Amino acid sequence: MTEFRTIGRSIPRPDAFDKVTGGKHYPVNVSLPGMLHAKLLRSPLPHARILSIDTSEAERLPGVRAVLVPDEVPRIPLTPVYFTPVQSPTMVQDFVVMSRQVRWAGQPVAAVAADTPEIAEQALELIAVEYEELPTVFDPEEAMAEGAPQLHEHAPGNIAKHEVFSMGDLEQGFAEADHVFEGVYQTQRVHTCYMEPRVCVVDSDTDGRLTVWSSMQHAFGLREKLAFALGIPESRVNVVKPRYIGGGFGGKLDMGFIEPIAALLSRKTGRPVRAEQSRGEDFITTARHPIKVYLRTGVKKDGTFTARHIKSILDAGAHATHGSEVIMVHGLFGTLFPWKCPNQTWEGFAVYTNNMIGGGYRGYGAPQGCFAVESQNDEICEALGLDPIEFRLRNTWREGDPHPAIEGHTLNTYRLEDCLRQGAERIGFGERRPAASGEGTKRRGIGFACHPLWVSGCVGFPDIYEHAGAIVKLNRDATADVVTACVDLGCGQITVLTQIVAEELQLPPESVRLSYADTDIAPFDAPTHASRATYSAGLAVQAAARDARRRLLEAAGHVMGADPQTLVLEEGRVMVRGQPDSARPMAEIIARAEAPWIEVGPEGPVPTTLEEKGTIMGLACQAPPSNPSPVGAEFVEVEVDTETGEVKVLRVVYAHDVGRLLHRSGAEGQVEGGFQQGMGYALMEQMVFDEETGAHLTGDFLDYKIPTAVEMPRSIEAIFIESDEPSGPYGAKSLSEMCLIVPAAAIANAVYNATGARIRDLPITPEKVLRALGKL
Amino acid sequence: MKQLIELEINGQRQELLVEPHTSLLQCLREQAFLKGAKRGCDSGGCGCCTVLVDGRAVYSCMTLVMSVEGRSITTVEGLSGEGALDPVQQAFIDAGAVQCGYCTCGMMMAARQLLDDNPDPSEEEIRKGIAGNLCRCTGYAKIVEAIRLAASRRQGHSVGEAG
Known part of the structure; x- marks a missing residue:
């Protein structure tokens, strides 16, 4: 194995010092002189037509500077999803920033900019809106039925997207099966619960050009969508990359309502306008889509799959937004391609309802798929008495197999078997007791799940951005500035990108700085999403650092009178390989390349200029070469109280093939945090809406419970199976989303092992457990 | 009606003009320009706004600033002294x-x-x-x-x- 200087070391996070001393650089702290504050008026009705809006009283309130109504907003249909080009044919363009047509309770219908947030809030109450109520539908299957209210003219039957994907011969496959299993698996609407609210400040220049500070996960996507929504060229918008944001998890993946509304209000007033959402507004901005999965599987006696039919119905809510893409990723990467089955058909529907819109959330359709498939896989093993680990291995891929979903790519690194075997050994799976064999009130059980295919980015998805770029600039004090549009949501991109540049330039990590970046100066970079940043942005940063190193060695060749090919970097110095005496400080080479160099000789100062160079900079703009699949298997031990129905997770072991580990502590943090979100998904989290009005009822953390330190298991053990992915930076693959795709299925399987109760709809609440045990 | 109150924030006495409904969090962030306490939910549910009042941890979003008049407030900015972190x-x-x-x-x-x-x-x-x-x-x-x-x-x- 290659020896690394910084890679693989858990260096202190470069952003940690700032964050423990107050965290100056969150978007929520951005403040400009003369800034106004915007608030949005939201419809209380889930389906209505606005007949009139009277803003006169609101406009008269002292301190109100502007009111915005739907008629002033460009009527440009778009999708706020910004990992695809604006006019991508795969994305449904059914969304306008503000409309007289209301399709969900909470849709913005007017906005106010005022001197203070309080005045803006007061002014909202003075706006009189007259609505004509329309019939509603909240259940996607009811929305598909004949006679249901129709929400969009372009979508008869309320179908936002319908896709079928088939391979092999399904009928033949079921005919070959010895056993057929059927089940219906339902997941719920949950929120990412990033801690920093969505916020933006938009400043319209005198010529109308916009500068935008926002908490979004993708600077370039926001530039593109905002310009499109306002009908102006992209170059009329500059989005400043936040140095860091307070969490995202996919929940800040698209342009919200606040950015275009603040932009229009800034134009109207000539003042910078800030909009910060309340927690209740954050909840109803995006959420993970509920998906109902009808799953029918044929197997041979030995557990080999012969056929699988999957029908998935996704509740897109009022607009398609991510729904039309989530349904595809769910179908292909969440259910179909992870498993080796010769005859499969998947049919997916994204359906319009009068519910809130959905969005991205870590895993993007796969948690819903994994819960269904891995629950049923467990049922198959139980029913047929099969070894559940051998069953998984029989029906999944092997290292070196062609990539099942992306043509021309190979599964170069794929250590699922090691993950399963090491995880099983660590938790003591061999000693697991038969299902429901415990005694007493509190019953323990062990379960596991795996997800045998996922992504390190989006290569292979032809419509999705995957390019990345970076500039590495060397300073005369032997430090490096890195310009990249890659946003760190908290998962550690600042750290790993710093490590990569430090490694390439043989500098201490403290000498590398991720500097200011905005869309005016930084090269394009795709969003921080799809487990791509370490892999794709990491490769771009690595290439830019190598470019800078090449130029540095060329300059050193001039200065030292040596062939650059013979030069190496070591500890901030340049030297001829094997000749430590030849070493010159990197700082000197960089300075001589950039500016007159003054040597003080016996005759006094002698300026000399190295004319060949100038500032030493490296640049890379590229797509990554591949999309290697991380794989993982998670084992959990639970204790179920059969009197109260409460499920407690006692212990977690997650074995994961991530390629080479760049930063162990950061990787562990991904596993631990991913499990927290997965456990919330499995056991307690659910957004609840009023059945008649569609109003959201769980809009704060008192009503929407996420796991605290007390509910979390006392032991979460991460096992990293280090493979050397040939396409990745130093052999690395991705990590983040896998940590959340698997837990719900693993917990459901453990609950079954403990009690014999098979819960097929999330969350697994005490009530459902007691019902399944026949106690309610 | 705004009212002048005195607080001790991180060891320094400060006079602040506040409304009766101003929360301690708003006051710290907007008037004392201390951005360490964060607004996460404004309803006492997340704890991002936690500060110490006379050494006791409180949700500053749920604390009216007038109710802590004359008391000693410690925010994260007051944790580290003389160049050394707590x-x-x-x-x-x-x-x-x-x-x-x-x-x-x-x-x-x-x-x-x-x-x-x-x-x-x-x-x-x-x-x-x-x-x-x-x-x-x-x-x-x-x-x-x-x-x-x-x-x-x-x-x-x-x-x-x-x-």
Whole structure:
């Protein structure tokens, strides 16, 4: 194995010092002189037509500077999803920033900019809106039925997207099966619960050009969508990359309502306008889509799959937004391609309802798929008495197999078997007791799940951005500035990108700085999403650092009178390989390349200029070469109280093939945090809406419970199976989303092992457990 | 009606003009320009806004600033003295307990009160001590580790110091 200087070391996070001393650089702290504050008026009705809006009283309130109504907003249909080009044919363009047509309770219908947030809030109450109520539908299957209210003219039957994907011969496959299993698996609407609210400040220049500070996960996507929504060229918008944001998890993946509304209000007033959402507004901005999965599987006696039919119905809510893409990723990467089955058909529907819109959330359709498939896989093993680990291995891929979903790519690194075997050994799976064999009130059980295919980015998805770029600039004090549009949501991109540049330039990590970046100066970079940043942005940063190193060695060749090919970097110095005496400080080479160099000789100062160079900079703009699949298997031990129905997770072991580990502590943090979100998904989290009005009822953390330190298991053990992915930076693959795709299925399987109760709809609440045990 | 009140913030007395409904969080962020306490929910649900009032951790979003007139407020900006980080801050860095960091300042304030009350807490006591503070990134594992580390360093370093 290659020896690394910084890679693989858990260096202190470069952003940690700032964050423990107050965290100056969150978007929520951005403040400009003369800034106004915007608030949005939201419809209380889930389906209505606005007949009139009277803003006169609101406009008269002292301190109100502007009111915005739907008629002033460009009527440009778009999708706020910004990992695809604006006019991508795969994305449904059914969304306008503000409309007289209301399709969900909470849709913005007017906005106010005022001197203070309080005045803006007061002014909202003075706006009189007259609505004509329309019939509603909240259940996607009811929305598909004949006679249901129709929400969009372009979508008869309320179908936002319908896709079928088939391979092999399904009928033949079921005919070959010895056993057929059927089940219906339902997941719920949950929120990412990033801690920093969505916020933006938009400043319209005198010529109308916009500068935008926002908490979004993708600077370039926001530039593109905002310009499109306002009908102006992209170059009329500059989005400043936040140095860091307070969490995202996919929940800040698209342009919200606040950015275009603040932009229009800034134009109207000539003042910078800030909009910060309340927690209740954050909840109803995006959420993970509920998906109902009808799953029918044929197997041979030995557990080999012969056929699988999957029908998935996704509740897109009022607009398609991510729904039309989530349904595809769910179908292909969440259910179909992870498993080796010769005859499969998947049919997916994204359906319009009068519910809130959905969005991205870590895993993007796969948690819903994994819960269904891995629950049923467990049922198959139980029913047929099969070894559940051998069953998984029989029906999944092997290292070196062609990539099942992306043509021309190979599964170069794929250590699922090691993950399963090491995880099983660590938790003591061999000693697991038969299902429901415990005694007493509190019953323990062990379960596991795996997800045998996922992504390190989006290569292979032809419509999705995957390019990345970076500039590495060397300073005369032997430090490096890195310009990249890659946003760190908290998962550690600042750290790993710093490590990569430090490694390439043989500098201490403290000498590398991720500097200011905005869309005016930084090269394009795709969003921080799809487990791509370490892999794709990491490769771009690595290439830019190598470019800078090449130029540095060329300059050193001039200065030292040596062939650059013979030069190496070591500890901030340049030297001829094997000749430590030849070493010159990197700082000197960089300075001589950039500016007159003054040597003080016996005759006094002698300026000399190295004319060949100038500032030493490296640049890379590229797509990554591949999309290697991380794989993982998670084992959990639970204790179920059969009197109260409460499920407690006692212990977690997650074995994961991530390629080479760049930063162990950061990787562990991904596993631990991913499990927290997965456990919330499995056991307690659910957004609840009023059945008649569609109003959201769980809009704060008192009503929407996420796991605290007390509910979390006392032991979460991460096992990293280090493979050397040939396409990745130093052999690395991705990590983040896998940590959340698997837990719900693993917990459901453990609950079954403990009690014999098979819960097929999330969350697994005490009530459902007691019902399944026949106690309610 | 605005009213002039006096607070002691991080050891300095300050006069502030506030409304009766102004929360301590608003006052700290907008008038004292201390951005360490964060707004996460404005309803006492997340703990990002936690500060110490006379050494007790409170949700500053749920505390009217007038109700703490004349009392001593400590925010994260007051934790580190003379160029040195508080052991809790240093431990959060060293244990890798900081990810997005938005909960971190509130979490550390809760940890400070916990350790002031109980210098050698058990794991269960640590978990209960931060149960009023949500984090969505870390699963709390490294936060618990950081508080344990801070406890042991404080004990090592604070022999003979007054509580």
